[in-house]
Amino acid sequence: MAxxxxxxxxxxxxxxxxxxxxxxxxxxxxxxxxxVALVTPQGTYCNYPHRCVGSRCRFDRTNLNAYYPPxxxxxxxxxxxxxPIKPALPSSLIDMRGAPYCDYSTSxxxxxxxxxxxxxxxxxGHSGTGFFGQKAMWAHALNMNKSDTPVAVGHEYHPRxxxxxxxxxxxxxxxxxxxxxxxxxxxxxxxxxxDKNSTAYYASGHDLTMGTMHALLTYLGSAARLVxxxxxxxxTAQSFYMSAHNGPQSNACIFCVKPYSPLSxxxxxxxxxxxxxxxxxxxxxxxxxxxxxWQSYLFAYPRLxxxxxxxxxxxxxxxxxxxxxxxxxxxxxxRENDVNASAVQINHHAGVKKRxxxxxxxxxxxxAQYTRILGLSPKDCNEYTCVPMLD
Numbered sequence: 063m064a065x066x067x068x069x070x071x072x073x074x075x076x077x078x079x080x081x082x083x084x085x086x087x088x089x090x091x092x093x094x095x096x097x098v099a100l101v102t103p104q105g106t107y108c109n110y111p112h113r114c115v116g117s118r119c120r121f122d123r124t125n126l127n128a129y130y131p132p133x134x135x136x137x138x139x140x141x142x143x144x145x146p147i148k149p150a151l152p153s154s155l156i157d158m159r160g161a162p163y164c165d166y167s168t169s170x171x172x173x174x175x176x177x178x179x180x181x182x183x184x185x186x187g188h189s190g191t192g193f194f195g196q197k198a199m200w201a202h203a204l205n206m207n208k209s210d211t212p213v214a215v216g217h218e219y220h221p222r223x224x225x226x227x228x229x230x231x232x233x234x235x236x237x238x239x240x241x242x243x244x245x246x247x248x249x250x251x252x253x254x255x256x257d258k259n260s261t262a263y264y265a266s267g268h269d270l271t272m273g274t275m276h277a278l279l280t281y282l283g284s285a286a287r288l289v290x291x292x293x294x295x296x297x298t299a300q301s302f303y304m305s306a307h308n309g310p311q312s313n314a315c316i317f318c319v320k321p322y323s324p325l326s327x328x329x330x331x332x333x334x335x336x337x338x339x340x341x342x343x344x345x346x347x348x349x350x351x352x353x354x355x356w357q358s359y360l361f362a363y364p365r366l367x368x369x370x371x372x373x374x375x376x377x378x379x380x381x382x383x384x385x386x387x388x389x390x391x392x393x394x395x396x397r398e399n400d401v402n403a404s405a406v407q408i409n410h411h412a413g414v415k416k417r418x419x420x421x422x423x424x425x426x427x428x429x430a431q432y433t434r435i436l437g438l439s440p441k442d443c444n445e446y447t448c449v450p451m452l453d
Contacts, residue, residue, distance in 0.1 A: 118134040174283075184355065185290070187317060195218075195267065236277075299343075343431070
């Protein structure tokens with residue numbers, strides 16, 4: 063698949079590694095020995111920096127190792143391969159949107175006996191995810207009482223959600239993500255659906271983009287669908303900046319793909335370039351990285367049902383109704399009055415007074431300089447991203 067000529071392909075430092083590649087680029091499949099693996103009656107544990115490949119690879123969250131049970135005949139421990147060097151094109155980004163990610167081709171698949179649907183959100187956060195996760199919003203859209211709405215909704219409240227923030231730092235990220243998705247997250251969602259007596263689940267949060275989404279989409283197959291939630295890039299970056307002034311690389315930005323994470327689908331070629339970005343501009347880069355994440359999902363799962371919601375200014379009943387129709391496959395009959403975000407939830411990010419206190423003229427200048435610093439084409443930029451679609 064050809065990439066847009068203006069869009070860059072990036073050279074990665076040799077020390078940067080991907081958590082998993084397909085078998086044809088994995089080297090040095092190793093027999094278990096003391097340096098590679100620890101064999102126990104319970105299974106074979108892969109020692110760092112080795113990871114497991116095969117049909118029954120799992121992650122032990124107690125000792126943080128990947129392992130496989132004795133019954134798995136096609137499982138092995140392999141050394142994590144280095145990121146292949148790619149030729150550079152003019153620009154400051156490496157294009158990894160169509161690159162392999164985690165290889166789950168031999169792993170088991172979900173058996174959807176109850177005809178459940180699982181809808182997940184792809185977003186940076188600070189873009190309406192909390193709003194769409196409120197029961198009052200769904201009650202408005204469906205013109206029902208909160209307790210009567212036929213959808214189970216969750217916004218980042220799984221009891222181990224903070225486990226996701228550290229996935230991008232693990233050499234065995236693929237096994238950790240798969241084990242979390244299959245053994246914890248999906249059973250948790252199933253319990254929510256049973257409690258609600260529903261067959262439709264909607265996860266409004268953006269935490270699942272931290273390494274778990276590919277595992278979920280592969281495991282759930284035709285039961286999964288995605289919502290792409292995009293707020294204007296300036297408003298999103300500004301909201302992030304007010305909450306975490308030091309940029310997405312700081313610990314305050316918990317569910318942010320870090321600039322040089324193996325998760326990144328369009329990372330910066332030169333670390334010095336990122337250092338030249340202000341925190342506000344770094345958040346603009348985070349918005350573009352999320353667009354690369356989204357396009358990588360569409361590339362890997364071309365038949366995946368999906369809905370895109372773009373908004374700027376405020377969310378309206380049209381957005382609410384469109385989401386409800388997609389998640390539930392019905393024609394909702396919303397209440398006549400327009401939905402109001404402030405009436406539905408307390409904004410836990412920055413308020414109007416704090417926004418007014420920012421130096422908007424200075425942000426105007428930083429916004430205008432962003433594409434020049436990264437060497438991006440202004441022709442590729444719109445209100446939501448500077449990333450063109452894959453050809």
